Amino acid sequence: MPAPRLGEPSVEEDTAWRDAGHALLVRALAELSYEDMLRPETLGGGNYRVTLGDGVEYTFTATRGGFESWRIAPESVLRNGRPAADPMEFLVDARATLGLDGPTTAEALRELVATWSADALLRRNLPTAKVLADADYVELESAQGGHPAMVLNKGRLGFTASDAEAYAPEAGRTLRLTWIAVHPSLASAHGVTLDGELDAETTRAFAAKAPAGYVWLPVHPFHLDACVRTLFAPYLADGRIVVLGEAPDRYRALASVRTLVNVDHPEKRNVKVPLLIRNTLVWRGLPAEPTAGAPAVSAWLHSMQAADPFLATHVDLLGEVASVAVRHPLFDRIPDAPYRYHELLAAVWREPVQTYLRAGDKARSLASMLVVGSDGRALAAELAARSPLAPREWLRTLLAVVLAAPLHALHAHDLAFCPHGENTVVVFGPDDVPVRTMLKDFAEDVNLLPGREYPGLPREADRLLPRWSEGELAHSIITAVFAGVFRPLAVIAETQLGVAEPEFWTLVRAEVDAYRDRFPELAERHAAYGLTAAEVERICLNREQLTGGGFHDRAEKEEFEIVHGTVPNPLVREAAAPADGPADGMPADGAGR
Incomplete structure (x- = not known):
């Protein structure tokens, strides 16, 4: 077979892209219907129709599951009678029904195509179940599909395509962290000392550059470029921040993107660092006060666990044992600035899973x-x-x-x-x-x-x-x-x-x-x-992202309103079935006996 021409996708790439888009479209139909943003009309026999604007309709076959969720047969999804596999076209089709204005639709499309690209990359690299079962904790993180209830679950706005290829967990690549030293008027360290996080030679080299009394912390290479060298440029210029250099240990990102695991020395602590990106509703910074207090919270939780035989037997707590919080002296004076400007620079060190694994675990x-x-x-x-x-x-x-x-x-x-x-x-x-x-x-x-x-x-x-x-x-x-x-x-x-x-x-x-x-x-x-109430609140993350505060810069993260109505609790045998009939395989009263 001849090689594809420049710009022409290979058969494998095209298949991964189409399959990822098709799966994303199915998830969008299912989750937006679950959140009552779409209201499928029953056609009988498990067939449904969603009528949108401009003469467009989507039809599919589905059953209903717990919490009134929708289980859509993937190959049944049709757009005006033809097989559908384009989630971006669907979003534009549905924008009037969903109540999306132009700016929101455009922002959602940005996150949607980024998610689609990430899902396609994931499919290209995805191994078999047997290989997944043999994989270690960090390798398995590269196979995660993202938040299962959210459609736009890998937007990572702020990342370029090359950033995603370098730093997204599904890319499976390693990175090295650059360390900086910050004047104590801007930075504070909390918790245990970080002895051993840097090797002796690197520590000596960094110490030769760092002024006495400065606080050290690592910075993600993306964040160094996107945030530190831009928003903190005045303090790099006046010497309140000093770049010490790149440390030799290699790290890989967990599924949360900003938490990193040391692959050269897995027994060393995980590092959680801010990233100037927005992903699944929020900007992924690290707020100064919670960062500073993380070691105290972890120490209290460890003491509570140690005093409770049940918790001591059933769970290990991966403590956030050390942290550094850095404030920006000018953004600090703007309390009503969007919260991302108060979460710009910090680091948290967390115990790795190896701390508590026993032989054979x-x-x-x-x-x-x-x-x-x-x-x-x-x-x-x-x-x-x-x-x-x-x-x-x-x-x-x-x-x-x-x-x-x-x-x-x-x-x-x-x-x-x-x-x-x-x-x-x-x-x-x-x-x-x-x-x-x-x-x-x-x-x-x-x-x-x-x-x-x-x-x-x-x-x-x-x-x-x-x-x-x-x-x-x-x-x-x-x-x-x-x-x-x-x-x-x-x-x-x-x-x-x-x-x-x-x-x-x-x-x-x-x-x-x-x-x-x-x-x-x-x-x-x-x-x-x-927990066993007959009805429970329906949490609607997509509704909030698309029609609430998900695309707006707010002063506080906590202003999100993510509850919309209630759904029957599947833990209750007497819970009512969905209004249009029982789920397949369930008795008419939804009991599930």
Whole structure:
């Protein structure tokens, strides 16, 4: 076969691009329908139609799942009767129905094509399920598909195409960090000392350039160019910031992009650094106060865990043990500036998974349980097959392991982690049976109950940790775990593990009930948090991104309004079926018995 002409894609590249776009279109139809932004009209027999402007309509075949989600048969999607595979065309088709003005549509298209490009790159590099199962924690992060509920989940606006190829996790490349020294009037260090993060020779070389008393921190190469050498140029010029040089250790990005793992010395701490990019609703900086307080929050959480035998047995906490926060003296004087200008320069050092792994253990993020290999086989199915357990028992064990720590933190301590797919790391034994979890991301994603006293909570941590109502704290499990991870996992369970979706939710409910039975003294807290309420709030991240504050520079991140109505809770057997009829395979009352 002759080589393709310049600018002409190869057959493999074209296939990856088309398949990625087709999958993105299917996700857009499903998630925008779930969030009530599109309202498919039933045509009978599991067939639906979405009528848009200018005589355009999309038809597809679907069943309904937990939380009233849509499970669309990919090859059934047609645009005016012809096979459809272009998500950008769909967005333009749907803009009037979605209520998008011109600027919002244009911004959404930017994020959509960036996501499409990232998904195509992911497909080109994606290995089989067998290879995924053999991969280590960092390698597996390169196969993540992004937030399963968000359509524009890899926008990373600010990255050029070459930046994405160099720094995006799916690219699988390594990078080196440049270290800078900052005058103590601008920077403060917190937590443990960073002895050992730099080798002796590099430390000596940097010390020869750094003025005495300056605070050192690493900077991502993209951020050095996009932020430090631009917004901090006056302080580079007057010597308050000094570039020390590039350190030799190589790092790779985890799925969150800004958290980096040392691949030359995996036992060294992970480094979380800001990036001047916007991705999945927010700019990915590091705010000064939470960064400064991260070690105090982690130390308190470690002390709480050590005093609780249940937590000590079921979870390891990847502590944020050191941090450096740098302020910008002029943006600091503009409190109502968009929040990204207050999150420009910092670093956090987190314990790596190796800190808590035992002989034979293997760490995999919870998000990776949603990954499907290039052979169409899910990683979860491959792991279940390798284990000595039957698929249903393997799945039950996974659910039990994942829920243990969040359930106990919420009910016994009135504390909510944010245990979504990236923040939860599942630890597997040598036989690929799940045994416990690790949790991470504490400074910005741990929330407490208003008016409650927390033993040993340092004043610094108390000042930083948000106080949320019981209903809001409950979303740490209902949204982050049940709707965010278990909803798509239920599809894998049904199609590849032989566990029908109604039975899947019965297994989840059984774990919640088993925890209640183990701690009957917490009955009042179980009622307060309402994990088994008949109806739960519908979290709508795409709605907020497209029609709320997702494309606007705000002074505060927390102003997002992401709740829209309610949906039946699949953990409740009496939950009503969707209005247009029961899901396939479920009894008419939606019970899923």
